[in-house]
Amino acid sequence: MTAVSTGLAPAALRQHARKVNPLGLLTGVVLLAVWQLLVAVKALNLKYLPTPWQIITSYGELFTGTPFPGALGHTVSVTLIGWAVASAAAIVVALLLGLSRIAWNWSMSSMELLRALPAITMLPIAVVIFGLSSTMELVLVMYVSFWPVLIGTARGIRSVDPLLRDVGDTLRLGRLAVIRKIVLPAAAPLCVVGLRISLTLALVLAVVAEIVANPAGIGYQIAFEQQALRPDLMFACIFVVGLLGIVLNALLVLAVRLTMPGVSRTLEDAA
């Protein structure tokens, strides 16, 4: 565990760092060692399976001798931009649905249907409309990010205890203040759960779109290295995608802790 020297809410950061599980990490290291051993003694003798060591040593080349840094930037920015825009839109729509029974009744069945449709089936449609482009990738990321945030936030708003509305009434908060001070914070934990699910899905769909259709980003490079018979570089890219998922999620949780300390207290119950 590293000492964190930011002056900003050190307690929140420390709590965050405590979540790192050293024993769990050790298991991963042992698995990599077993993989290394199996390939080294030729127990596993697949022509294109590199050893972990070969993969690790290929990172130097990956960062300096390939377009990887740009690809990483592309994937990260498409994921984050698509996710952020779609999430903001989803929260606005969820407010409408959560606060208006009419809107809820008219739209919820369609929502459930669209949500149940695997997002990947939207890829051919997106390609037909937007071509093999980054716009297509971005739209796909936005589509998949939208639903979990929408459903989570709307459910959060609808599940606010009626007693809390009575509390707002007896303290004479007024309709807007009830929404701002009671309904939204009460819905925040389920909204954050939605945001986390969305972020993971956004990264997955970005990479899939890149592998299958858009010649850009890490996904494209994974496919490219595979075709170029460089499995070490391919695996190196794959590991980065995995790490990226963990880092993005951790940053999101940290951001929630720092900006909404009270809400993050109730987050564990919702998650």
Added chain:
Amino acid sequence: MSVPKSVETPSLQGARTGTAFYECQNVALQVGAGTARQRTILEDVNFTIGSGEFVSVLGGSGVGKTTLLRVLGGLHQPAPESTVIFRGSPVTAPPDGIVTVFQDYSKSLLPWRTVERNVTLGIESTSSRTERHEAALAALRMVGLADRRGDYPSQLSGGMQQRLQIARALVMRPAGLLMDEPFGALDAMTKSNLQDILLDIQAQTKMTIVFVTHDIDEAVYLSDRIFVLGGAPARVAAELTVDLPRPRDQISTKELPRFLELRHAAYQAIGAHA
């Protein structure tokens, strides 16, 4: 009926003085109107509450005590023929000067706000930051929670959470508190402790308190008057004037023969209308 003379028929005796805090006439309430499940909860409820009085509404569970309190608090609209007057104006929404304290304290606090910020919830639009802080501190001192102002509600015991809810009401400087079985879920020791805190607060603030309970000893110990709610639909079946001296004491007040008499009368009144 062999009840002591303190049991009177429902009357409007407070109205004569002209200082009525609440005046209720012919209050009725139906639920499920127009459906097969239509049921009348309250019918022909009449009473007057004077300023500064401590009145308990006593009755068995499900009789309509909470509903009556919600009507007084403007959280529930009664049938159109009802008259509910608070300080001269009809109640159509939660009136200024009245705060309801709910039975379920854990669900009526905001778990994402600290103790202090729970208290300031009702005064944020009307006061500056320093005023808020001072007012919250004063209210928290009254319930003995000033040193826990940075904690979150989940870090407090049940009794403390209910004290917090009371502080959140007090900070509004209400003329009256409506309390819905506020101590019903607490253990006996915490309960008697909170009863004394409440009596202290009322002695200091001269607030009017309407207190719903199903605990007969509690009603007699706290109140100036007790309305026994009974029947289906419920009405004020009996009214007791509690002429016990104040300040009251958990031990000596409850040993007074008069306390036992009143307790006896209350049990009988409830038994007769259960």
